[in-house]
Amino acid sequence: MDTSDLDLIADLKNEKTRDLAFQTLVNKYKERLYWHIRKMVMDHDDADDILQNTFIKVWRSVEKFREESSLYTWLYRIATNESLTFINSNKRRSMVPMNDTSEFLMNNLESDVYFDGDEIQLRLQEAILKLPEKQRIVFNLKYFEEMKYEDMSQVLDTSVGALKASFHHAVKKVEEYLKNID
Amino acid sequence: MEELQNIAPELSKIKKENPFKVPEHYFDDFSARLQMKLDAEKIEVPKQQKKIIQLLKPALTMAAGFALLFTLAYWPLKLITPNQQANNTGIEIDINEMLYANMVEGIDQNSFYALLDEPNNSTQLSDEDLAIIVNSNSSEYDIFSETIK
Numbered sequence: 001m002d003t004s005d006l007d008l009i010a011d012l013k014n015e016k017t018r019d020l021a022f023q024t025l026v027n028k029y030k031e032r033l034y035w036h037i038r039k040m041v042m043d044h045d046d047a048d049d050i051l052q053n054t055f056i057k058v059w060r061s062v063e064k065f066r067e068e069s070s071l072y073t074w075l076y077r078i079a080t081n082e083s084l085t086f087i088n089s090n091k092r093r094s095m096v097p098m099n100d101t102s103e104f105l106m107n108n109l110e111s112d113v114y115f116d117g118d119e120i121q122l123r124l125q126e127a128i129l130k131l132p133e134k135q136r137i138v139f140n141l142k143y144f145e146e147m148k149y150e151d152m153s154q155v156l157d158t159s160v161g162a163l164k165a166s167f168h169h170a171v172k173k174v175e176e177y178l179k180n181i182d
Numbered sequence: 183m184e185e186l187q188n189i190a191p192e193l194s195k196i197k198k199e200n201p202f203k204v205p206e207h208y209f210d211d212f213s214a215r216l217q218m219k220l221d222a223e224k225i226e227v228p229k230q231q232k233k234i235i236q237l238l239k240p241a242l243t244m245a246a247g248f249a250l251l252f253t254l255a256y257w258p259l260k261l262i263t264p265n266q267q268a269n270n271t272g273i274e275i276d277i278n279e280m281l282y283a284n285m286v287e288g289i290d291q292n293s294f295y296a297l298l299d300e301p302n303n304s305t306q307l308s309d310e311d312l313a314i315i316v317n318s319n320s321s322e323y324d325i326f327s328e329t330i331k
Contacts, residue, residue: 023213023217026212026213026216027213030209030212030213031209034204034209034212035200035202038202039202044202044204044205048208048212051212052215052216052219055216056216056219056220056223059220112202114202114203114204114205115201115202115203116201116202116203117199117201117202118201120196121196121199121201122201124193124196124201125201143198144198144200168189171186171189171190171193172189172190174190174193175189175190175191175192175193178192178193178196179192
């Protein structure tokens, strides 16, 4: 584990240094976690809410953090779970019946005023949203964030082999979608 | 990434860039906004109090449930039962009065005075009873004429 993260954890567990250490943690990870969440839920306002909830959860449970994984993967794991909880609860609450998650996320993407991509970027996002949930997360973490499979394995609690297979299938499906656009 | 070019040439053509953006100064303001939310949460419920409430929650829920059941069962009963008792008592009183009135009305004048004169008569009538009997069977004139005899 990163030595600065080890120091940070020690400071977070110490009541006297916790506040300052938490500020350091937020400043260090807010952008990375934000983009991870944003790619999962698409909408900026939703991503903002989830990011805040993620850090609040971190604040509440940092004392119980057992350091079996790195701080970085632990944060990603919380952010991923918060995003999935949000997606599932919104699907249940929605008045309009939706066939799957991709439909809900596609609506989010289309209504997001902070989407700045061109036509091909929009098609790529559409292709990603068509993927099954797990493959979508794996694709985003590997393709955009270039996360190591070993770290991803800790975030998603899945074997490296299964993650490699998921990414392979996801790439194939995205390629197929992009080929058939016209 | 070479492998990616082989299995996904179309995907490889797309420039890997972030198509999303955020409002201006979003990340600069984020820490301050988060701190406000955390401060509000710290004030909201003190930890110890929260624990006690959580421990007592099942017992309080059960007690509230029993209280509700008791209220729902007891009050309707209380509202109905006393009235029924009162009504029953009222009916009894009415029946007794009716029987007494019938008996009194059934006695003719001669039988009544014979009853009074009977030496072995053990029935002790109060002045009030006598007055009722006399009033219900005799007119003012009869009473007057009997008393001057």
